[in-house]
């Protein structure tokens with residue numbers, strides 16, 4: 001799946017991705033967001049790096065030393081497993 005070419009929220013929806021997870025290894029945080037809901041808030045042209053910045057704005061690592069920055073990144077979800085695309 002060429003998910004690497006997705007640049008904005010609308011790209012995810014076009015690929016059938018309906019859940020977006022944010023995971024930060026350094027802060028041990030994780031959150032799950034519905035793509036449709038994010039589009040409702042930010043619009044489908046919201047750039048993914050910008051969105052990541054918004055969602056992790058309260059991460060204590062973001063303002064810390066540049067050598068030890070927040071490690072938040074997206075994990076893209078599609079159903080609950082590789083063979084469950086029909087759900088929902």
Ligand SMILES: [Zn+2]
Pocket residue numbers: 024025026027056059060061062069070071072
């Ligand atoms: Zn973090």
